[in-house]
Amino acid sequence: MPSGTESRRVTIHDVARAAGVSRQTVSRALNDKGEIDDSTKQRVLDAALALGYRPSRFARGLVRQDTVSVGLVIPDLLNPFFTEVAAAALEAARARGWHVLVYDTADSAPEELGTLQVIASQVDAVVGYFSRPEGEIEQLTRGLPVVLIDREDDAERFSSIRIDGRDGVKAAMSHLVEAGHRRIGMLDHATRAEPSVRHAWFADALAACGLAAGPVCRADQSVEGGESALESLLADHPDVTAVFTFNDIIAIGALHGARRIARRVPQDLAVIGFDGVRLGTLVEPQLSTVALDIRGLGALAVEQAARLLTGSGPLGPDDLVARAELRLRGTT
Amino acid sequence: MPSGTESRRVTIHDVARAAGVSRQTVSRALNDKGEIDDSTKQRVLDAALALGYRPSRFARGLVRQDTVSVGLVIPDLLNPFFTEVAAAALEAARARGWHVLVYDTADSAPEELGTLQVIASQVDAVVGYFSRPEGEIEQLTRGLPVVLIDREDDAERFSSIRIDGRDGVKAAMSHLVEAGHRRIGMLDHATRAEPSVRHAWFADALAACGLAAGPVCRADQSVEGGESALESLLADHPDVTAVFTFNDIIAIGALHGARRIARRVPQDLAVIGFDGVRLGTLVEPQLSTVALDIRGLGALAVEQAARLLTGSGPLGPDDLVARAELRLRGTT
DNA sequence: TTGAAAGCGATACCAT
DNA sequence: ATGGTATCGCTTTCAA
Numbered sequence: 001m002p003s004g005t006e007s008r009r010v011t012i013h014d015v016a017r018a019a020g021v022s023r024q025t026v027s028r029a030l031n032d033k034g035e036i037d038d039s040t041k042q043r044v045l046d047a048a049l050a051l052g053y054r055p056s057r058f059a060r061g062l063v064r065q066d067t068v069s070v071g072l073v074i075p076d077l078l079n080p081f082f083t084e085v086a087a088a089a090l091e092a093a094r095a096r097g098w099h100v101l102v103y104d105t106a107d108s109a110p111e112e113l114g115t116l117q118v119i120a121s122q123v124d125a126v127v128g129y130f131s132r133p134e135g136e137i138e139q140l141t142r143g144l145p146v147v148l149i150d151r152e153d154d155a156e157r158f159s160s161i162r163i164d165g166r167d168g169v170k171a172a173m174s175h176l177v178e179a180g181h182r183r184i185g186m187l188d189h190a191t192r193a194e195p196s197v198r199h200a201w202f203a204d205a206l207a208a209c210g211l212a213a214g215p216v217c218r219a220d221q222s223v224e225g226g227e228s229a230l231e232s233l234l235a236d237h238p239d240v241t242a243v244f245t246f247n248d249i250i251a252i253g254a255l256h257g258a259r260r261i262a263r264r265v266p267q268d269l270a271v272i273g274f275d276g277v278r279l280g281t282l283v284e285p286q287l288s289t290v291a292l293d294i295r296g297l298g299a300l301a302v303e304q305a306a307r308l309l310t311g312s313g314p315l316g317p318d319d320l321v322a323r324a325e326l327r328l329r330g331t332t
Numbered sequence: 333m334p335s336g337t338e339s340r341r342v343t344i345h346d347v348a349r350a351a352g353v354s355r356q357t358v359s360r361a362l363n364d365k366g367e368i369d370d371s372t373k374q375r376v377l378d379a380a381l382a383l384g385y386r387p388s389r390f391a392r393g394l395v396r397q398d399t400v401s402v403g404l405v406i407p408d409l410l411n412p413f414f415t416e417v418a419a420a421a422l423e424a425a426r427a428r429g430w431h432v433l434v435y436d437t438a439d440s441a442p443e444e445l446g447t448l449q450v451i452a453s454q455v456d457a458v459v460g461y462f463s464r465p466e467g468e469i470e471q472l473t474r475g476l477p478v479v480l481i482d483r484e485d486d487a488e489r490f491s492s493i494r495i496d497g498r499d500g501v502k503a504a505m506s507h508l509v510e511a512g513h514r515r516i517g518m519l520d521h522a523t524r525a526e527p528s529v530r531h532a533w534f535a536d537a538l539a540a541c542g543l544a545a546g547p548v549c550r551a552d553q554s555v556e557g558g559e560s561a562l563e564s565l566l567a568d569h570p571d572v573t574a575v576f577t578f579n580d581i582i583a584i585g586a587l588h589g590a591r592r593i594a595r596r597v598p599q600d601l602a603v604i605g606f607d608g609v610r611l612g613t614l615v616e617p618q619l620s621t622v623a624l625d626i627r628g629l630g631a632l633a634v635e636q637a638a639r640l641l642t643g644s645g646p647l648g649p650d651d652l653v654a655r656a657e658l659r660l661r662g663t664t
Numbered sequence: 665t666t667g668a669a670a671g672c673g674a675t676a677c678c679a680t
Numbered sequence: 681a682t683g684g685t686a687t688c689g690c691t692t693t694c695a696a
Contacts, residue, residue: 009397011673022683027675037681052475057453059673061390062688067454069433077419078610080412087409090436099454101401102434104422121389122399122431143384223614252614259616278410282555282584284591284616343689354667359691369665391689394672 010053019047030055069099070305071119073128075107079221079249080277081294082129085149088298089127096306103128107191107221116140125305131191134158145308147301152197159304161297161320165274166201168290168324172244172272173205175326181242181270183214187229187254189246190218198274202244214240219250226253231261234269241269242332248273248280251287255331271331274324285330297322342385351379362387401431402637403451405460407439411553411581412609413626414461417481420630421459428638435460439523448472457637463523466490477640479633484529491636493629493652497606498533500622500656504576504604505537507658513574513602515546519561519586521578522550530606534576546572551582558585563593566601573601574664580605580612583619587663603663606656617662629654 016023021044028036029044047053061067072089074082086102093100101123105111112132117140119126125145130137134157137146148160176184184206188199195216203213215237219229226245230253234240245251251273255265263269265285273280276291300320307314348355353372360368361376379385393399404421406414418434425432433455437443444464449472451458457477462469466489469478480492508516516538520531527548535545547569551561558577562585566572577583583605587597595601597617605612608623632652639646 009673012675013673023673024675024684025682028682031675035681040681049474054475055453056394056673057455058390058393059688060453060675062388062394062673062690063675065688069454077415077422080415083409083412083415086434087436090409090434094436097450099433099450100435101431102418102422103432104419104426118429118431121387121392122401123389142381143386256614279611279614282588282611282615341689344691345689355690356668356692357666360666363691367665372665388689391672392691394674394689395691397672 009056010051012053012055014051015044015048015053018051019044067099068096068125068309069101069123070302071101071103071115071123071126071128073103073105073112073115073119073126073130075105075129075131076221077102077104080279081247081249081275084277084294085298088295089302090298091295092299092302096302098302105129113140120144125309127301127305145305147304147308149297149301152192159308159314159320160317161301161304161322162317163292163297163324164321165198165290165292165324166204168326169198169201169244169274170205170208171326172288172290173202173209175328175332176242176244176270176272177209177211179270179332182211183237183239184211184242184244185214185233185237185240186216187219187226187233187243187245187250188216189250190220190225196246198246219246219253221247221249223249223253223256226250227257227260228253230254230257234261234263242272243269244272244274246274248275248277248287248289251289251331252279252283255283255287265331272326276324276327280329288329288332289327290324291327292322292324341388342383344385344387346383347376347380347385350383351376399431400428400457400641401433401455402634403433403435403447403455403458403460405435405437405444405447405451405458405462407437407461407463408553409434409436412611413579413581413607416609416626417630420627421634422630423627424631424634428634430634437461445472452476457641459633459637477637479636479640481629481633484524491640491646491652492649493633493636493654494649495624495629495656496653497530497622497624497656498536500658501530501533501576501606502537502540503658504620504622505534505541507660507664508574508576508602508604509541509543511574511602511664514543515569515571516543516574516576517546517565517569517572518548519551519558519565519575519577519582520548521582522552522557528578530578551578551585553579553581555581555585555588558582558587559589559592560585562586562589566593566595574604575601576604576606578606580607580609580619580621583621583663584611584615587615587619597663604658608656608659613661620661620664621659622656623659624654624656 012023012026016026029041103115127147146158148158150163151160186202217229217233219225258265258269273289276289280287344355344358348358361373435447459479478490480490482495483492518534549561549565551557590597605619605621608621612619
């Protein structure tokens, strides 16, 4: 067996010895402090380079207590909505000089728990999407600042960015009704057993228009999910002329489904999504949607994390809201 | 002015004192080591909870020397290709129990440099896209393992995952020629001044088919970029009947452009992209493309980082390749 | 089962 | 300009 290759870490001490100086001098040279002779500095730098020395981030972090890292937890980075949230959070964090550790929990509870477990010892705060009960999260994060996003059950122990699409959805439904639609269905998510909050907005909005809530079909949060959900919705309820969906991905799936069963959009079927992802402008016809300010959402989450971190007046529930507004495009 | 709130960090020492034990005992309790009385353990845990104690990741990392973190550097997370690369890298890293710090350099050289600067002291290895000269990168990373992705000029000092689409592009061009196209243009990127390597593949492939390289127009790597580039290409060269693009985003822009100038795809104009992003299957008609195995690409980059990190036989240039293959769909 | 002491690898402060 | 020493917060021997 090969031996003697046992490469111990090169420490500041090794560099000091190699350069014939003290560790402090090495530190000075490497950190561009003044108070050091140019020639010694060069000698130290050379030695460091020769030895392949790199300071330990832990040792440095220990004494310099600066650097902030936050964990960003996302259910599925490939879902364009979450991609945009992540990009927004990354941007907001960068503006603060923070580092962001990203975790994709693949929409799975075990992965979520595993992430939570390991994250707690790696970051100064956590921002993101969690499906587990608050108590469980609390236990694993132990006093770590946590900012939840779009928690459907009211968050009590944690800050949570709430998404308020009530008015947006109402505007959307009003628009459809004014356009003559009387039978409006919904493609809800299938992540949890209960209907989503968005479904409640949908039902309330229709009631306000004097219509009964239309039929609902549950869809996987993917294009395929939306596609097949639309087909079965229309198979069961051929009289439906407009569909509101839990999110834009499902809506885009619905567009595909409509094409498959030869329903023209928007002539035979109107479609309105939710979220306002860029992708909605890339399909043809462009997707009408109840749009969120996604960048604002990400920035808000990071800001709250910052406030929690410094203890400087965290925002209250009333400020932790992302509102949505109707954006009419080609599918209505 | 408020005072007395000056909250010093709660250390293991505080917990020890509060629980009336030594620091080692606290450590035992918190890390679920054996050799500790259940009642003392509980007492310690209570004290820790009460004080809101959280171990310092730096102190812990310093002594435990486990946890690996890699930096993932991406020019634009909102570009679906990079999103997919990031997701793939995240997945591969998670499988190894690594943490991933993600940085979006916003396609800007200063941001890239800034990231490099700060990254070096935060991670054990770096993976990603860099546009700066190797020497510059080297200076800022100082012996840190670095894996470059899709470096157009040959990487000498760093490992680099090369993208080899030569055969795929040749197959694409052959297909077009067999379909009767004689005048094939390209929408190249506009990031750098020189034509891309993909353009060289394009030209070579056409030459192999006995055709002269068609007209080229440079496009911003965005839908809008592709859209306007296509329009100007066809304005200058109305005889072009097929277009190959630097990547899928540009191709999708081209699809939009074609619609605007009333060229039907694929009847009046064939379009072939490059990359093979999922998005290509969401547009109508679905995008034909020279597709990369993006997940494989991300996994490969992470694997090389792992090998570099452990010093265990890093892969050579011949193994660090992602090949591309023609995927015919609706736009041809 | 518990505690004392010795690091881990760096920086800061204070001498010199 | 340079070096000595204390210190950051935790874990790991090793004794008791």
